[in-house]
Amino acid sequence: MNGNFLMQAVVYLTAAVVCVPVARRLGLGSVLGYLLSGILIGPFLLGFIGEEGRDIMNFAEFGVVMMLFLVGLELEPAQFWRMRRMIVGMGTLQICLTAALISAAALFLGLSWQASLAAGLALAMSSTAIVLQTLNEKGMMRTAGGQSSFAVLLFQDISVIPILAILPLLALPAAGAGDAGHQSLLSGLPGWMQTLGVLLAVALVILAGRFVIVPLLRLVARTHLRELFTASALLIIVSTAWLMELVGLSPALGTFLAGVILANSEYRHELESDLEPFKGLLLGLFFIAVGASINFSLVAGDPAGIVSLVLGVMVLKTLVLLVTGRVFGLGTDQNLWFAFGLSQVGEFAFVLLSFINQLEILDNEWMERMMVVTAVSMTLTPLLLMLHEKVLVPRLGTLPAETREADAISEHNPVIIAGFSQFGSTIGRFLRASGVEATVLDNDSDRVDLLRKMGFKVYYGDASRFDLLESAGAREAKILISAISSPEINAGLVETVRKHFPHLRIMIRVKDRFDAYELMDMGVENLYRESVDTSVRLGVDVLRSLGHRGYSATRAGQNFLKYDEQALRKLAGERHDMKQYIFSVRQQIELQEQLLAEDRQNILSTNDLAWDSEHMRETISKHVPEADG
Amino acid sequence: MEQRILILFAHPRVEKSRANLALTRSIPPHPDITFHDLYERYPDFNVDVAYEKKLLLDHSVIIWHHPFYWYSAPPLLKQWIDMVLEFGWAYGPGGTALKGKIAFNAITTGGAREVYSREGYNRFTIREFLTPFDQTAHLCKMIYLPPFAVQGTHRLTHEHLLQKAGQYSQLLLRLLEGRFRPEGLQQYLFLNDWITQTQDVTI
Numbered sequence: 001m002n003g004n005f006l007m008q009a010v011v012y013l014t015a016a017v018v019c020v021p022v023a024r025r026l027g028l029g030s031v032l033g034y035l036l037s038g039i040l041i042g043p044f045l046l047g048f049i050g051e052e053g054r055d056i057m058n059f060a061e062f063g064v065v066m067m068l069f070l071v072g073l074e075l076e077p078a079q080f081w082r083m084r085r086m087i088v089g090m091g092t093l094q095i096c097l098t099a100a101l102i103s104a105a106a107l108f109l110g111l112s113w114q115a116s117l118a119a120g121l122a123l124a125m126s127s128t129a130i131v132l133q134t135l136n137e138k139g140m141m142r143t144a145g146g147q148s149s150f151a152v153l154l155f156q157d158i159s160v161i162p163i164l165a166i167l168p169l170l171a172l173p174a175a176g177a178g179d180a181g182h183q184s185l186l187s188g189l190p191g192w193m194q195t196l197g198v199l200l201a202v203a204l205v206i207l208a209g210r211f212v213i214v215p216l217l218r219l220v221a222r223t224h225l226r227e228l229f230t231a232s233a234l235l236i237i238v239s240t241a242w243l244m245e246l247v248g249l250s251p252a253l254g255t256f257l258a259g260v261i262l263a264n265s266e267y268r269h270e271l272e273s274d275l276e277p278f279k280g281l282l283l284g285l286f287f288i289a290v291g292a293s294i295n296f297s298l299v300a301g302d303p304a305g306i307v308s309l310v311l312g313v314m315v316l317k318t319l320v321l322l323v324t325g326r327v328f329g330l331g332t333d334q335n336l337w338f339a340f341g342l343s344q345v346g347e348f349a350f351v352l353l354s355f356i357n358q359l360e361i362l363d364n365e366w367m368e369r370m371m372v373v374t375a376v377s378m379t380l381t382p383l384l385l386m387l388h389e390k391v392l393v394p395r396l397g398t399l400p401a402e403t404r405e406a407d408a409i410s411e412h413n414p415v416i417i418a419g420f421s422q423f424g425s426t427i428g429r430f431l432r433a434s435g436v437e438a439t440v441l442d443n444d445s446d447r448v449d450l451l452r453k454m455g456f457k458v459y460y461g462d463a464s465r466f467d468l469l470e471s472a473g474a475r476e477a478k479i480l481i482s483a484i485s486s487p488e489i490n491a492g493l494v495e496t497v498r499k500h501f502p503h504l505r506i507m508i509r510v511k512d513r514f515d516a517y518e519l520m521d522m523g524v525e526n527l528y529r530e531s532v533d534t535s536v537r538l539g540v541d542v543l544r545s546l547g548h549r550g551y552s553a554t555r556a557g558q559n560f561l562k563y564d565e566q567a568l569r570k571l572a573g574e575r576h577d578m579k580q581y582i583f584s585v586r587q588q589i590e591l592q593e594q595l596l597a598e599d600r601q602n603i604l605s606t607n608d609l610a611w612d613s614e615h616m617r618e619t620i621s622k623h624v625p626e627a628d629g
Numbered sequence: 630m631e632q633r634i635l636i637l638f639a640h641p642r643v644e645k646s647r648a649n650l651a652l653t654r655s656i657p658p659h660p661d662i663t664f665h666d667l668y669e670r671y672p673d674f675n676v677d678v679a680y681e682k683k684l685l686l687d688h689s690v691i692i693w694h695h696p697f698y699w700y701s702a703p704p705l706l707k708q709w710i711d712m713v714l715e716f717g718w719a720y721g722p723g724g725t726a727l728k729g730k731i732a733f734n735a736i737t738t739g740g741a742r743e744v745y746s747r748e749g750y751n752r753f754t755i756r757e758f759l760t761p762f763d764q765t766a767h768l769c770k771m772i773y774l775p776p777f778a779v780q781g782t783h784r785l786t787h788e789h790l791l792q793k794a795g796q797y798s799q800l801l802l803r804l805l806e807g808r809f810r811p812e813g814l815q816q817y818l819f820l821n822d823w824i825t826q827t828q829d830v831t832i
Contacts, residue, residue: 551641554672613646613696616739617783 011048012056015041016284029137031130032382034284038291039379049292057289061347063282064129065241066275068157068252071132071150072259073268074141080260083151090148090328091155094342097320098124105312111366114170118356119370121163123313127346128153128252129283130381134341138462139489143444145334148325149341157253160348164248164355171359194248201247205240205254209261217267230274236262237275269514286347294375298368309369310376314384318343333445340388344377345370389461412476413439417483418463418493420447420456423509423530424483428456438481439472464492466500474501482508485530487515494522513568520572529568536561632661632731632807635688639667639695639706648737648782648790649696655794661805663688667705674708681713685727690804691771693762694735697778700751700758702734710765719769731804731811732766733774733820734759735797741781756818772811777820796824 015037023033041048049056103120107113131149140146213236220232237255244254262268299306318339325335350371357367415431415438417424424440431438440456441463442448448460459472463484474480480497482490490508497504507526510516516527536557543553636656643649656664665684671677685691695702713719718726738745738755745755756763759776766773777800779785779793800820803809817823 549642549644549669550672551668552644613648613739613782617647 008049011041012285012288015048015288020284029134029382029386030284031133031137031287032379034287035291035379035382038288039294040291041288042292042294042296044294044296057286057293057347057350060282060286060289062241063279063284063286064347065252065255066237066279066282067129067132069237069240069255069259070272070275070279072256072261073263073272075260076263077260083147086148086151086328087155090152090324091159093324093327094152094320095121095124095156095159097323098317101316101320102313105316111362115356115362115366118167118170118352118361119366121167122349122352122356123345123370123373124317125156125160125346125348125352126153126317126342127344127378127381128157129286129347130344130378131341133283134382134385138443139484139486140337140443143334144330144446145325145337145341148328148330148334148338152321152324152342154256156346156348157250157256160250160352161248161253163352167352167356167359167361170361197247198249201243201249201254202257204243205257206261209258213258213262214265214267217265217270221267221270229270233271233274234278236271290347290375290378293371294379295368295372298372299376306369306372306376309373310380313345313373314343314377314380317345331446331449333449336388336392337385337445340384341381343384344381345374346378349374412473413437413457414478415439415481416441416469416472416474416477416479417481418442419482419484419509420451420458421483421485423485424481427481427483439477441468441472462489464489464496466496469496469501474504478503478505480504480506482506485509485511487511487518490515490519491522494519494524513571516568517572520569532564533561536564632690632804633688634662634690634692634801634804635684636662636664636692636694636735637667637706637709638664639693639703639709641668641703641705643668646696646737648779648785648793651790651794652694652735652737652779652797655798657798657801659801659805662801667709668703671705671708674705676705676709676712678712678715681709682715682718682726685713685730689730691727691730691732692735692777693732697736697738697755697758700753701761714765714769725770728770730771731774732762732769732771733776734762735777736779737782738778738780739783741784742778745780774811774814775817775820793821796821799824 016034019037019040020030020033023036024030040046043049099117099120101120102123103113103116106116106119111119131153135141135146135149141150217229217232220228236258240254240258241251244251262271321339321342322335325338330338353362353367353370353374356362357364362370413436415436417428417438418441420428420440420442424442428438428440437457440451440458442451442458442460443462445460448458451458459468461468463469463482469480474497480493480501482493484490484493487510490510494506494508497506505526506524507528508519508524509528509530510519511530513529516529519527539560540553540557543556544550548556638653640646640649643653653664656662663684667676693702693706695706701707714727715724717724736755740749740751743749745751745753745758747753755776755778763773777797779790779797782790785793800823803824814820814823817826
């Protein structure tokens with residue numbers, strides 16, 4: 001470990017630690033913060049880092065690989081399968097149309113047809129890193145725009161493989177052995193064996209996910225060493241990525257697949273929480289590297305040329321995306337987000353462009369230019385999305401707030417509901433039926449439009465934003481309900497509310513015990529685990545169907561809920577003492593068992609002794625005098 | 630006049646009550662007897678008022694069948710009274726829906742008959758304890774009859790219980806036949822006595 005390495009680490013980390021909070025405070029998002037810090041420390045401004053930025057980028061691209069693994073973890077196989085039409089349909093349309101248009105434009109600029117086609121394919125890619133990170137940050141993964149973005153990005157990831165295979169065919173015969181940049185174990189083999197190798201590798205990932213990884217994790221979990229579990233998580237990702245590279249597949253795609261397969265396993269939560277910081281750090285590093293790699297001397301040399309290239313490419317991509325979104329029935333607002341979100345050239349373009357350059361399809365000058373276009377367009381994306389959010393949406397799409405007639409008295413609802421999915425809407429409907437009107441915050445524009453038609457007072461946007469909360473009447477409201485399932489957004493929301501609206505009572509829906517614990521640590525009292533009541537209600541009906549008396553079953557259910565809540569609070573306190581909390585899911589299952597056994601002895605009988613004349617009779621027969629009335 | 634009987638049964642834990650299990654099992658299956666198990670129907674205490682009113686209108690004899698907890702009925706029966714016997718329907722101006730119907734309590738008590746007296750440790754008679762029900766029926770222009778009671782349940786043997794259950798069954802059948810004058814029944818302290826002291830159906 002030499003001083004140079006340490007110095008570099010200091011530079012990168014300082015840049016991130018300084019720029020990102022500033023960018024977030026200014027409402028620019030973390031991605032732009034990282035990009036700007038990269039530009040700042042790059043060779044053209046402060047010059048702390050030089051050309052080695054490219055190497056860092058290659059390394060940091062691993063953040064993208066991790067992100068796709070985590071995305072896969074969130075996506076169960078069945079859900080993935082349901083998206084197949086969207087992935088193939090939207091993806092094909094976007095890539096083919098974009099590549100064709102950009103190639104035509106390149107031909108017009110005087111490039112050879114081979115170079116034009118290659119450039120078109122490379123520039124058709126969008127940035128998975130930027131878009132998914134932004135979607136996650138804004139909690140928009142589940143909206144129509146978010147899903148479409150994800151589908152197209154995934155298809156682009158997949159199509160990198162055939163594109164890498166096609167590119168050598170475009171190489172001029174004089175260029176000779178061109179596939180130096182794309183070395184894989186299989187490259188020397190005939191086509192059918194390559195295909196077989198690829199299929200085998202994919203099968204290996206699937207089988208390993210099913211039959212090797214989970215037992216391995218179980219084994220590791222038993223050691224109760226948290227760092228060993230983290231190491232195993234990293235091992236899964238690195239080895240999958242390596243295997244994919246060996247056979248010439250995209251590592252990101254491979255780890256995504258591994259993620260999907262592990263989505264159903266019991267270790268999903270642990271994997272997520274262990275990998276999250278690595279992913280964040282590497283992605284940050286990646287964005288810094290992109291920022292640092294922008295060749296400003298090239299920009300300075302021909303500003304008009306570069307600017308028009310960037311604009312040209314981005315406008316073309318946006319138009320194609322708008323058409324794609326329209327064809328697949330996205331609403332105006334979702335479609336605008338989708339189009340602006342994916343309008344940049346992505347990180348895969350770096351890989352493709354350097355490969356194209358090695359094949360001598362594209363000369364150095366154009367390659368450099370396109371690299372700059374890529375980096376600049378990535379930097380512009382967060383700005384563009386902000387522009388979209390602040391300027392375009394208020395005019396074109398779903399409005400953050402409804403414009404009211406001037407004379408209408410703006411009434412303030414006592415309740416604000418953040419998130420109007422199934423869960424939130426039930427609360428809203430119930431309150432409305434009871435004569436309590438609630439103001440709704442939601443970040444899915446399609447739903448917002450619908451709710452407004454139904455006469456709800458709806459604000460559109462990220463619920464944890466201070467300004468949105470304020471305009472929704474958080475100062476006057478009494479209760480804020482968060483029906484959002486994402487623990488991160490809930491945590492952010494709690495912080496904002498605590499700081500700016502301390503009088504608001506917060507009531508939060510949580511997915512499970514884990515999320516409940518997180519929020520309990522923040523001191524939130526009113527937590528509602530989403531399925532507990534329903535499960536118990538079902539259980540009560542089971543008892544009744546088996547012939548138990550309705551009232552006894554109902555009381556048993558009520559007592560169980562009370563007991564379970566107490567157990568939750570008890571465990572929340574105890575979990576800080578537990579060294580290996582991460583593995584306590586199993587302990588919890590054991591505990592649940594214990595609880596159940598105790599329930600049978602305690603709750604179901606003792607509480608109701610009052611009405612138990614058998615018990616009374618027994619007692620009376622032991623003590624002679626008459627006892628009751 | 631032929632009668633239709635509605636038994637409003639309220640017991641939070643009948644599965645643990647020997648006496649009430651025996652009594653409810655003795656109820657003859659008859660199209661004109663409706664056994665309405667309140668705790669089973671409304672475990673959440675959310676009484677369906679419209680349905681209950683319809684039931685009341687469909688019957689002429691209303692029996693409040695319950696254990697005699699703390700000198701009164703279990704809370705769901707009180708809930709039922711509070712919710713169903715609406716002002717303007719059951720009582721008050723225009724409240725004549727229940728006029729002329731017969732009502733009484735069928736109860737089980739742990740203590741024996743003797744302890745419900747001036748001299749006994751419960752100090753008052755059953756009939757005195759039932760005054761609120763009596764007045765409720767009166768306010769609703771119903772005819773309130775003496776109670777049917779199974780007492781000293783803690784010490785009753787199985788045979789005794791079966792005997793009492795048989796009396797309940799007989800009482801219901803006699804009421805169904807309807808060959809009695811309500812005034813004639815007021816002479817009894819308990820309706821049990823009508824069954825045990827006379828074979829004469831017409832009173």
